[in-house]
Amino acid sequence: MSADAAVEFVDVVLGQGFRGTSRAFERGTVSAVITSRENENTLFTRAVTGLSRPESGRVHLLGQDLAGLSRDELNRLRPRIGIVKPDGGLISNLKVLENITLPLLYHSELSAEEIEDRALARLERLGYAGNVFELPGLLPVYEQRLAGLARTMAAEPDVAIYDRLLDGLQEEERTFFLRTAAAFHGERTGRTSIFLTPNPGSLAGIEGCGVVHLRKGRFE
Amino acid sequence: MLAAAGRHATRGVLFFAELSWLIVQAFRDLLALDSRKARAVARVYLKQVYFTGLEALAVIATLFLLIGVVVIAQIIGLAGIGSAGLTGKVLVWIVIRELGPLLTAVIVIARSGTAIAAELASMKINGELDTLESLGVPAAQYLIMPRIFGATTAFLVLTLYAEVVSIVGGFLTASLVWNISLEQFSQGILPLLTPKQIGVSFLKSFFFGLFVAAACCRQGLGVGESATQIPQAATKGVMQSLFLVFFLDVVIMAATLS
Numbered sequence: 001m002s003a004d005a006a007v008e009f010v011d012v013v014l015g016q017g018f019r020g021t022s023r024a025f026e027r028g029t030v031s032a033v034i035t036s037r038e039n040e041n042t043l044f045t046r047a048v049t050g051l052s053r054p055e056s057g058r059v060h061l062l063g064q065d066l067a068g069l070s071r072d073e074l075n076r077l078r079p080r081i082g083i084v085k086p087d088g089g090l091i092s093n094l095k096v097l098e099n100i101t102l103p104l105l106y107h108s109e110l111s112a113e114e115i116e117d118r119a120l121a122r123l124e125r126l127g128y129a130g131n132v133f134e135l136p137g138l139l140p141v142y143e144q145r146l147a148g149l150a151r152t153m154a155a156e157p158d159v160a161i162y163d164r165l166l167d168g169l170q171e172e173e174r175t176f177f178l179r180t181a182a183a184f185h186g187e188r189t190g191r192t193s194i195f196l197t198p199n200p201g202s203l204a205g206i207e208g209c210g211v212v213h214l215r216k217g218r219f220e
Numbered sequence: 221m222l223a224a225a226g227r228h229a230t231r232g233v234l235f236f237a238e239l240s241w242l243i244v245q246a247f248r249d250l251l252a253l254d255s256r257k258a259r260a261v262a263r264v265y266l267k268q269v270y271f272t273g274l275e276a277l278a279v280i281a282t283l284f285l286l287i288g289v290v291v292i293a294q295i296i297g298l299a300g301i302g303s304a305g306l307t308g309k310v311l312v313w314i315v316i317r318e319l320g321p322l323l324t325a326v327i328v329i330a331r332s333g334t335a336i337a338a339e340l341a342s343m344k345i346n347g348e349l350d351t352l353e354s355l356g357v358p359a360a361q362y363l364i365m366p367r368i369f370g371a372t373t374a375f376l377v378l379t380l381y382a383e384v385v386s387i388v389g390g391f392l393t394a395s396l397v398w399n400i401s402l403e404q405f406s407q408g409i410l411p412l413l414t415p416k417q418i419g420v421s422f423l424k425s426f427f428f429g430l431f432v433a434a435a436c437c438r439q440g441l442g443v444g445e446s447a448t449q450i451p452q453a454a455t456k457g458v459m460q461s462l463f464l465v466f467f468l469d470v471v472i473m474a475a476t477l478s
Contacts, residue, residue, distance in 0.1 A: 045354070046350070046354075049353070049354040051350055051353055051354060071358070074356075075353075075356040075357075075358055076356065077356070078353070078354060078355060078356035079355065079356040081354075083354055085351075089347075089351045089354075090351075091343070091348050091351065091352065092342070092343065092346065092348060093339060093343070098263075102260060102355065102357065103355045103356065103357065105256070105259050105260040106256065106257055106259075106260045106355075106356065106357050106362070107256065107356060108256070109256065112259060155355075
């Protein structure tokens with residue numbers, strides 16, 4: 001196990017997505033994983049959060065072997081990783097603000113008021129113009145993605161995974177997300193950022209990014 | 221035929237054991253809550269009490285007012301005005317012990333049971349349960365446990381409310397139509413309204429609430445990946461809940477009859 005790795009796959013076999021492959025994503029780095037199919041992105045995030053256990057091999061997150069963790073230990077580790085999904089990954093029966101505050105309400109020592117203030121500050125920083133008391137199903141995809149990014153930013157994770165964050169957007173929106181993710185990456189020493197996409201074109205403009213391909217179940 | 225009956229009975233026992241385990245898990249999740257997690261879970265609980273309890277109040281009030289009117293009219297029509305003892309017995313035994321918990325359960329199943337099953341099924345199909353887990357929020361503790369206890373709280377309150385309304389309806393009818401005084405009316409009811417009778421009603425509502433919510437949660441969580449399974453989950457949740465309510469009613473009646 002690499003001591004400097006934030007996320008590490010060791011000979012992982014998992015479904016069709018990982019066929020005995022290894023790769024370490026070092027702490028403090030920005031990486032892009034170019035997948036061959038969208039469902040590989042989902043499998044990647046499931047493996048990293050311990051939602052899918054490898055058939056063989058190991059996945060390490062922030063120095064811990066996920067296979068050796070109990071449910072409670074996994075639930076304590078998961079808030080240290082933030083995942084932004086293409087549709088924001090929001091909970092449909094929670095309002096936008098509730099979606100952003102939920103992980104903090106559940107895990108942090110902050111008061112409910114401080115949590116709400118933090119969530120509103122993140123939304124403001126992202127220029128979110130929608131109604132924070134709206135259910136996410138009524139929002140355009142761009143705003144859903146903004147809200148998802150705000151939730152990740154509010155949680156201040158050590159590892160941020162952006163699943164197709166820059167895909168399917170107009171150039172102006174893409175540039176905004178890219179700049180915001182880069183700035184967020186730099187706000188904490190050792191924060192690791194991983195962009196997942198099957199579309200290499202969407203990664204244009206990311207600076208200092210290590211690119212790795214996930215082809216036929218292997219990192220290349 | 222005997223083998224088929226045996227298989228059916230085994231499935232029934234397994235189903236009941238599965239629901240009981242879900243309820244035990246809910247109690248364990250409740251005990252495992254600390255003050256931070258409780259903040260988030262309390263919101264789900266209160267929403268469930270609101271949707272299941274408060275929003276059903278008008279329907280319950282109307283229905284039970286009418287039931288009180290009908291029951292009292294039938295008894296007096298059958299036994300005459302001087303039958304205070306029989307009036308009280310029928311009201312307490314039929315309305316408080318049976319119809320109160322049972323009809324409340326039927327209404328709650330129709331309104332909230334379907335909603336719980338469909339909502340959870342939809343969340344599962346859309347990957348929201350996985351999203352919650354990836355945030356470190358266990359779906360069982362955040363979604364299931366507060367729904368089970370929220371629905372049970374609503375059952376208890378609605379049943380109490382239903383029974384009070386039906387007695388008021390009965391008294392108003394007796395008073396307005398047959399000039400029966402409050403004193404006469406209460407003489408027939410109060411001696412029979414013992415802690416045991418109230419306790420039986422409470423016990424039924426409590427178990428109805430736990431098992432109906434658990435059955436609907438189980439159906440909601442049991443869907444696969446197709447959206448067509450959402451209405452199926454709701455329908456199955458309703459049918460299983462209805463069966464459970466009548467089954468539990470018989471069990472509790474048998475256990476408390478003496």
